[in-house]
Amino acid sequence: MTTTFEPAAGPATDSQVGRERLASLLQSYGAAIVLVILLIVGSIAFPTFATGSNFSNILTQSSFLLIVGAGMTFVILTGGIDLSVGSVFALGGVLAAYGSSFGLLGALLFPLVVCGAIGALQGFLIAHAGMAPFIVTLAGLLGVRGLVLATTDGGSATPLITDPVVVALGQGQVLGIHWPVLIAIVVIVLGSVLLARTRGGQSVYAVGGSESASTLMGLPVARVKFTVYVLSGLCAGLAGALNAAYSSSGVPTVGVGLELNAISAVVIGGTLLVGGRGNLVGTVAGVLLLSVIQNLINQVGSLSSSVQAVVSGAFLAIVVIIQTVLSRTQRL
Amino acid sequence: MTQATVSVSVPSRGSVLAVFQKYGVYFAIVLLLAYNLVATPNFFAIDNFRTQFVQVVPVLIVALGMALVIGTEGIDLSVGAVMALAAAVIPLYVGYGLVPTLLIAILVGAVIGALNGSMVAFIGVQPIVATLAVMVAGRGLALLIANEQLKSVTNPQILALGRDSVLGVPYSVLIAAVLVGAVAILVNRTTFGKQLIAIGGSRRAAELAGLPVKRILLLVYVLAAALAAVAGVIGTARLGASVPSTLGNLIELSAITAVVVGGTPLSGGQVKVLGTLAGALLLQFISATLIKHNVPDAYSQVAQAIIILVAVYIQRGKARVK
Numbered sequence: 001m002t003t004t005f006e007p008a009a010g011p012a013t014d015s016q017v018g019r020e021r022l023a024s025l026l027q028s029y030g031a032a033i034v035l036v037i038l039l040i041v042g043s044i045a046f047p048t049f050a051t052g053s054n055f056s057n058i059l060t061q062s063s064f065l066l067i068v069g070a071g072m073t074f075v076i077l078t079g080g081i082d083l084s085v086g087s088v089f090a091l092g093g094v095l096a097a098y099g100s101s102f103g104l105l106g107a108l109l110f111p112l113v114v115c116g117a118i119g120a121l122q123g124f125l126i127a128h129a130g131m132a133p134f135i136v137t138l139a140g141l142l143g144v145r146g147l148v149l150a151t152t153d154g155g156s157a158t159p160l161i162t163d164p165v166v167v168a169l170g171q172g173q174v175l176g177i178h179w180p181v182l183i184a185i186v187v188i189v190l191g192s193v194l195l196a197r198t199r200g201g202q203s204v205y206a207v208g209g210s211e212s213a214s215t216l217m218g219l220p221v222a223r224v225k226f227t228v229y230v231l232s233g234l235c236a237g238l239a240g241a242l243n244a245a246y247s248s249s250g251v252p253t254v255g256v257g258l259e260l261n262a263i264s265a266v267v268i269g270g271t272l273l274v275g276g277r278g279n280l281v282g283t284v285a286g287v288l289l290l291s292v293i294q295n296l297i298n299q300v301g302s303l304s305s306s307v308q309a310v311v312s313g314a315f316l317a318i319v320v321i322i323q324t325v326l327s328r329t330q331r332l
Numbered sequence: 333m334t335q336a337t338v339s340v341s342v343p344s345r346g347s348v349l350a351v352f353q354k355y356g357v358y359f360a361i362v363l364l365l366a367y368n369l370v371a372t373p374n375f376f377a378i379d380n381f382r383t384q385f386v387q388v389v390p391v392l393i394v395a396l397g398m399a400l401v402i403g404t405e406g407i408d409l410s411v412g413a414v415m416a417l418a419a420a421v422i423p424l425y426v427g428y429g430l431v432p433t434l435l436i437a438i439l440v441g442a443v444i445g446a447l448n449g450s451m452v453a454f455i456g457v458q459p460i461v462a463t464l465a466v467m468v469a470g471r472g473l474a475l476l477i478a479n480e481q482l483k484s485v486t487n488p489q490i491l492a493l494g495r496d497s498v499l500g501v502p503y504s505v506l507i508a509a510v511l512v513g514a515v516a517i518l519v520n521r522t523t524f525g526k527q528l529i530a531i532g533g534s535r536r537a538a539e540l541a542g543l544p545v546k547r548i549l550l551l552v553y554v555l556a557a558a559l560a561a562v563a564g565v566i567g568t569a570r571l572g573a574s575v576p577s578t579l580g581n582l583i584e585l586s587a588i589t590a591v592v593v594g595g596t597p598l599s600g601g602q603v604k605v606l607g608t609l610a611g612a613l614l615l616q617f618i619s620a621t622l623i624k625h626n627v628p629d630a631y632s633q634v635a636q637a638i639i640i641l642v643a644v645y646i647q648r649g650k651a652r653v654k
Binding site for chain 2: 129131132136140141142143147150264273274304308310311312313314316317320321
């Protein structure tokens with residue numbers, strides 16, 4: 001963290017405090033503000049944008065990334081990173097498809113148990129063996145994709161989901177809202193309560209803020225770090241299972257690069273990669289922002305995929321630059 | 333040994349283990365080669381080694397730059413996109429001959445590197461997000477420049493760069509060898525090298541010591557991108573075509589793996605150039621061994637993941653000291 005000291009400044013004036021508070025608010029809610037602006041601009045510019053079906057579409061498309069991003073937020077809050085989520089997402093989908101022959105319970109339990117176990121293995125190596133999160137989860141990205149290929153005949157088999165109950169989990173609606181959206185909301189609410197209202201959640205912030213201080217305070221640092229990777233594995237597996245239900249098949253090639261989307265969304269949402277600061281509300285705003293930008297680019301229609309990539313990359317750069325500048329003006 | 337460290341003392345846990353930790357990646361290569369000598373027919377044929385070395389060149393060159401960036405406690409995810417950009421500009425300038433084309437490609441890389449470096453050094457954006465944004469936009473830009481098309485490259489000089497040899501050594505391998513030497517000298521024998529390692533060791537201390545931290549960081553990212561551009565030219569020469577849609581895809585992951593397996597910790601403050609070479613070769617030999625024994629791609633990926641974890645686990649004693 002960059003802390004700026006002004007030795008001779010004396011007590012901060014009201015305007016300074018105000019400015020710092022504004023900067024802090026902008027950093028935390030910057031994504032939400034940009035999101036609102038984009039929604040307004042989009043509604044004015046494109047008649048097909050502000051329609052119920054388009055919004056429902058945006059939400060459904062976002063729901064999988066929301067769930068993955070929730071897990072990623074926990075990990076990043078501890079100062080870690082999870083690059084394996086894209087591969088775990090694919091594995092979750094394939095396992096859900098295989099498990100669906102045992103009904104809804106199989107379609108959910110099978111991926112959750114395996115993906116949770118993968119998260120636990122990574123968490124163990126990071127928390128207890130002291131290995132760098134980046135490397136462990138990079139190996140996870142590679143190894144789990146290998147598992148996906150191994151369970152699908154080298155990626156050529158696409159297990160289908162025929163159980164109507166499982167398909168309904170992905171495609172069914174309540175009050176016009178798809179189930180994955182509702183489940184994503186539940187995950188976000190549960191995660192927020194966990195982070196803000198429980199001792200474990202506070203430990204997550206403490207570990208990310210300063211690992212050595214947390215150790216000195218007697219917090220179970222290793223257990224906290226272990227747990228966030230299990231949570232991330234569970235979230236990625238759940239999102240993969242829901243995505244498979246939504247598309248009624250476990251496609252082995254999905255989720256490539258998903259980790260980068262999830263990390264971007266979390267960072268755009270104001271969570272610092274060094275850990276210790278951020279929240280799930282920001283991640284929601286970050287995910288929706290990415291989806292809305294994508295949707296707006298699609299509304300223009302004529303933009304090629306390469307222009308889309310340039311626009312989203314440039315946008316990401318602008319957002320992180322603004323955030324970095326804002327976070328530097330605060331006194332922390 | 334071509335390695336520079338910032339006062340890292342390995343806690344004594346028996347000299348054998350310490351030696352194994354220090355030279356783990358070299359032991360792994362020897363073991364793998366010994367296995368292949370026994371179990372893989374024709375692995376030791378000169379032709380096979382030539383193929384292996386030619387194949388490792390792009391990853392190796394990218395990894396050299398990555399090692400510098402990681403030495404400063406940074407990371408560069410945009411290297412694959414830089415390769416694609418280099419590939420995309422080749423058809424535009426190929427008419428001017430090999431050297432101008434090469435220079436233009438390196439210049440394009442350097443500009444992208446300056447963009448990364450400015451965001452990291454001057455604005456203070458975290459390297460992983462800054463270079464992620466450039467990675468996404470850079471690949472898109474490469475496709476735009478190329479009109480989303482694949483173009484074959486017919487210039488004989490450029491093709492020769494990818495295919496011809498001098499005294500049995502392919503040009504691309506020769507270039508990579510020169511670059512390994514140059515980066516080793518840069519890291520171990522120049523002030524710049526010592527400064528970049530100092531920044532990785534402790535940026536704050538480097539600032540207090542009056543080092544031009546921002547300028548060094550900028551230069552490191554420029555170098556990494558320029559090296560990636562060279563890799564892009566060589567990759568294009570080997571394919572005989574400019575393929576910006578796939579060239580260098582996911583190479584950042586291979587390069588980071590090679591650097592880390594080679595003993596350079598992600599926490600910065602050390603750069604092991606020979607280790608990076610060994611790391612890249614080890615990854616290449618592993619995949620070649622698995623391919624020659626007809627191991628399906630799926631299991632090969634799992635095996636690679638396990639080997640990476642083991643290699644890093646063995647070396648973790650050193651990294652933790654920092």
